[in-house]
Amino acid sequence: MSEGLPPETSPDPGARRARGGLRRRAHATTRGQTGAGWLFITPMIVILGLFLVLPIFMALWVSVSDWTGRGSPFAGTTAFVGGENYQELLTGGGLAQRDFATSVRNNVYYVILVVPTQTLISLLLAVLVNQRILKGRGFFRTAFYFPSVTSSVAITVVFLFLFSASGAVNKAVSYVGANGPNWINDPRGLLHIILGAFGADSPPAALQEAPFLGLSWWNWLAGPSITMTVYIIMAIFTTSGTFMLLFLAALQNISGDIEEAALVDGTNAWQRLWLVTVPMLKPTTFTVITLGLIGTWQVFDQIYTGTRGSPSKTTLTPAYLSYETSFNSQQWGQGAAIAFILFAIIVVMTILQRIILRDPDTVPKRKRFVLSDAGGSGSAATGAGGAPPAGAAKIEGGTS
Amino acid sequence: MSATTATRPRPTAAGRRRHVGRGVTVATVLTYAILILIAVIYIYPFLISIATSFKSQSEAATDPLSLVPQTFTTAAYERLLVNSDFPLWFQNSLIVTLIVTAGRVFFNSLAGYALSRLTFPGRGVIFAALVGVMAVPSVVLLIPKFLVINQLGMYDSYAGLIIPLLADATGIFIMKNFFESIPKAVEEAARIDGAGTFRVFWSVSLPMARPAIITIVILAFQGSWNELSHFIVASQSQALFTLTKGVAQLSSGALSQGTQYPLKLGAAVIMTIPVAVLFFVFQRRIMNASGGAVKE
Incomplete structure (x- = not known):
C-alpha cells in the first residue's frame, strides 16, 4: 500500500542518522520495505496486541468497575466504582x-x-x-x-x-x-512450631494487634x-x-x-x-x-x-x-x-x-584486588546479605 | 566461611604440591559423593513415579519407596487409556502444541526478520512496545486474557486455546537477534538477482536461521505442552481439556475414590514422555543454547 512513498519518509530519524554514509544506498534497498515490514509484523501486532496489550487496559477498567461476569464489562449495566475494589482489599x-x-x-x-x-x-x-x-x-x-x-x-x-x-x-x-x-x-x-517448642503457644498481647492489612502480627509471623x-x-x-x-x-x-x-x-x-x-x-x-x-x-x-x-x-x-x-x-x-x-x-x-x-563502583581501581573477609563477599554476592561488599575481592578481566 | 587469611605462612613449593595432590583426591571423592547424592535426589522422584504407576493401589500406599513393583500391573494405564478422557486430553494437547509450535516458528521469524532486517517507519516504536510487553508477568494477564477471549467470542473453542499463543515476545527476540548475526551480503546477492522481500526471507534467510528455529521449536513445544493457566481461562468444556488441565483435575480428586496414586502417577508419566523425548533428542542443543560455547 505504501510502495509509492518517497524514500525520504521511510526510515525513522534515528536509523537514518546512524547509517550516515550508507544513507543513499540504504534508501535504494529499503524502497518497498515499508509495506513488507508492516506485513511481516502484522501477525505479531495482532496476536500480542489483542492478547497482551489490550487485556491490560480491559482489566484496568474491570478493576475499577462492579462487573459480575455477566454480559460485556463495557455494557451499560456495569458501573464505575472508582478505587472501591482496591480499597476493599x-x-x-x-x-x-x-x-x-x-x-x-x-x-x-x-x-x-x-x-x-x-x-x-x-x-x-x-x-x-x-x-x-x-x-x-x-x-x-x-x-x-x-x-x-x-x-x-x-x-x-x-x-x-x-x-x-x-x-x-x-x-x-x-x-x-x-x-x-x-x-x-x-x-x-514453621515459625509457630519453633516458637511453640519454646513454650510460646499463644500470641502475646503485643502481637495480637492487626496493624497491617488486617492480619495480626502473630499471623504475619506464622512462617x-x-x-x-x-x-x-x-x-x-x-x-x-x-x-x-x-x-x-x-x-x-x-x-x-x-x-x-x-x-x-x-x-x-x-x-x-x-x-x-x-x-x-x-x-x-x-x-x-x-x-x-x-x-x-x-x-x-x-x-x-x-x-x-x-x-x-x-x-x-x-x-x-x-x-x-x-x-x-x-x-x-x-x-x-x-x-x-x-x-x-x-x-x-x-x-x-x-x-x-x-x-557501588566507588572502590578505587587499585584496591580492587584487596581480599577482605570471605563471609561478606559471599553473602552479598548471593543476595542473602544485602550490604554490598565494599572493598571485597572484586576482580575484573583487565585488572591484572 | 572459614577463609584463612593471607598472613598464614606460605608452604614451600614441594610441600604445597604434595598438599595440593592429597587435597585433590579427597576433594574428588567428596565431589563425586555430593554429585551422586544430589543426582539420586533429582532422579528418584521420576523413577518412583514410573515404578508406582505399575503397582497396585494398595502396594503404592504400603510400599511407596521401592522401585520394583511386587505385583506388576498395568491396571492404572488400562483405566487411564480405556476408561477415561485421558486419550482425548492427549489428543487436544497434541493438536494445540503442534499448531502453536508451527505458528510460533512462522510468526516469530517473520516478526524477528522485519525487526532486524527491514526498515520501515514505526519499527522503533514497535520494538520498544515489544520490550515493554515482555516485562508484564504472565499471571497478571490471567483474568484480562479471559476478558478479551470472551469478548471476541473465542471462549471455549480451539481458536481460544491456540490463537493467543501463536506468537511470543521471547521467541521474536531470539529470532531478531539471530537474523542480526547473519551477514547481509547473502541476502543482498539474492535481492540483486531480483527476489522479492518475502522470497529472500523464505528461501535465503530462514534456512540460515535453522539453529534459532530449533530453539523456537523446543521452547514453543515445551511451553505449550506444559501450559496450564491459559487453558484454564480460555475454556471450560470437558471436550477441550488438555493434558495439563485434565491431570490437574485428576489430581484434585476427579475420577477417583481414594488416593489412586498409580493412576495419577501414570498420567504424570505419560504427559512427561513427549517433552522428555524432545529433551533427549535436542539435549546437546538445549544445554549449549543457554550454556554458550562450551570450552572443553
Missing part, C-alpha cells in the same frame, strides 16, 4: 482483606525461602558440574536439568504422592526413627505452613536446573588465567570459589535473583493442581486468589485488582533488588 477489614493479606504472607515466605536457596543450590550445582576433570558431566547436567523441562502439573502430582501422609518421604523419615508430618494437610506455620514447605522444596527442585545452566554459561566465560593467578597466590579451593569465582559471577547472580523474584511471586499452576489454598488458606497465593475471586466468586473487579496489586509488588521487588544489589 487493602483497608476493607472484611474477609477479602484477610484473604488477600494471608495470600501475601504465604507468598512472602515462599519468596524468602525459595529465591536464596535456589540461587545457592544452582550455583553449587554449576560449580560442581563445571570441573574439568569430572567424569560423567553430561549425565549430571542432564539429571539436574531434567526437572526443569517437565510440566509443573506432572511434578506437582509426583510431589503430592511423595509427601503424602504414607508417602515416600515419610517412609524414608521413618527409617531414621522419626515421624514425618502430614505434609499435604498441615496448616501449622510458611508445613504444606507450603512442600511447594518450596518443589520450586527449588524444578528451577535449580535452569539457573544452573545460566551459572554454567557464566563460569565457562571466566578465563582459566584468573583461577591460575589465584592458585599461584596460594589460595585454597574454597577461597577461590568465594573470593574469585563468586564475585565474577555477580551479573549472573543478579539475573538469577531477578528471574527468581519474578517467578516466585507468580505461583499458580502448582497451587491449582495441588491444594488450592487449603489447609486453612496457608497455600493461598495472590495469583491463585486472583483467579478464584474472579472465576469462582464472580467478583471480577476484585480479582483484577489483586492482579494489578501483584503486578505492583513484582515491579517494586525488582526495583528494590536493583537498589540493594547495585554495585
Whole structure:
C-alpha cells in the first residue's frame, strides 16, 4: 500500500542518522520495505496486541468497575466504582482483606525461602558440574536439568504422592526413627512450631494487634505452613536446573588465567570459589535473583493442581486468589485488582533488588584486588546479605 | 566461611604440591559423593513415579519407596487409556502444541526478520512496545486474557486455546537477534538477482536461521505442552481439556475414590514422555543454547 512513498519518509530519524554514509544506498534497498515490514509484523501486532496489550487496559477498567461476569464489562449495566475494589482489599477489614493479606504472607515466605536457596543450590550445582576433570558431566547436567523441562502439573502430582501422609518421604523419615508430618494437610506455620517448642503457644498481647492489612502480627509471623514447605522444596527442585545452566554459561566465560593467578597466590579451593569465582559471577547472580523474584511471586499452576489454598488458606497465593475471586466468586473487579496489586509488588521487588544489589563502583581501581573477609563477599554476592561488599575481592578481566 | 587469611605462612613449593595432590583426591571423592547424592535426589522422584504407576493401589500406599513393583500391573494405564478422557486430553494437547509450535516458528521469524532486517517507519516504536510487553508477568494477564477471549467470542473453542499463543515476545527476540548475526551480503546477492522481500526471507534467510528455529521449536513445544493457566481461562468444556488441565483435575480428586496414586502417577508419566523425548533428542542443543560455547 505504501510502495509509492518517497524514500525520504521511510526510515525513522534515528536509523537514518546512524547509517550516515550508507544513507543513499540504504534508501535504494529499503524502497518497498515499508509495506513488507508492516506485513511481516502484522501477525505479531495482532496476536500480542489483542492478547497482551489490550487485556491490560480491559482489566484496568474491570478493576475499577462492579462487573459480575455477566454480559460485556463495557455494557451499560456495569458501573464505575472508582478505587472501591482496591480499597476493599487493602483497608476493607472484611474477609477479602484477610484473604488477600494471608495470600501475601504465604507468598512472602515462599519468596524468602525459595529465591536464596535456589540461587545457592544452582550455583553449587554449576560449580560442581563445571570441573574439568569430572567424569560423567553430561549425565549430571542432564539429571539436574531434567526437572526443569517437565510440566509443573506432572511434578506437582509426583510431589503430592511423595509427601503424602504414607508417602515416600515419610517412609524414608521413618527409617531414621522419626515421624514425618502430614505434609499435604498441615496448616501449622514453621515459625509457630519453633516458637511453640519454646513454650510460646499463644500470641502475646503485643502481637495480637492487626496493624497491617488486617492480619495480626502473630499471623504475619506464622512462617510458611508445613504444606507450603512442600511447594518450596518443589520450586527449588524444578528451577535449580535452569539457573544452573545460566551459572554454567557464566563460569565457562571466566578465563582459566584468573583461577591460575589465584592458585599461584596460594589460595585454597574454597577461597577461590568465594573470593574469585563468586564475585565474577555477580551479573549472573543478579539475573538469577531477578528471574527468581519474578517467578516466585507468580505461583499458580502448582497451587491449582495441588491444594488450592487449603489447609486453612496457608497455600493461598495472590495469583491463585486472583483467579478464584474472579472465576469462582464472580467478583471480577476484585480479582483484577489483586492482579494489578501483584503486578505492583513484582515491579517494586525488582526495583528494590536493583537498589540493594547495585554495585557501588566507588572502590578505587587499585584496591580492587584487596581480599577482605570471605563471609561478606559471599553473602552479598548471593543476595542473602544485602550490604554490598565494599572493598571485597572484586576482580575484573583487565585488572591484572 | 572459614577463609584463612593471607598472613598464614606460605608452604614451600614441594610441600604445597604434595598438599595440593592429597587435597585433590579427597576433594574428588567428596565431589563425586555430593554429585551422586544430589543426582539420586533429582532422579528418584521420576523413577518412583514410573515404578508406582505399575503397582497396585494398595502396594503404592504400603510400599511407596521401592522401585520394583511386587505385583506388576498395568491396571492404572488400562483405566487411564480405556476408561477415561485421558486419550482425548492427549489428543487436544497434541493438536494445540503442534499448531502453536508451527505458528510460533512462522510468526516469530517473520516478526524477528522485519525487526532486524527491514526498515520501515514505526519499527522503533514497535520494538520498544515489544520490550515493554515482555516485562508484564504472565499471571497478571490471567483474568484480562479471559476478558478479551470472551469478548471476541473465542471462549471455549480451539481458536481460544491456540490463537493467543501463536506468537511470543521471547521467541521474536531470539529470532531478531539471530537474523542480526547473519551477514547481509547473502541476502543482498539474492535481492540483486531480483527476489522479492518475502522470497529472500523464505528461501535465503530462514534456512540460515535453522539453529534459532530449533530453539523456537523446543521452547514453543515445551511451553505449550506444559501450559496450564491459559487453558484454564480460555475454556471450560470437558471436550477441550488438555493434558495439563485434565491431570490437574485428576489430581484434585476427579475420577477417583481414594488416593489412586498409580493412576495419577501414570498420567504424570505419560504427559512427561513427549517433552522428555524432545529433551533427549535436542539435549546437546538445549544445554549449549543457554550454556554458550562450551570450552572443553
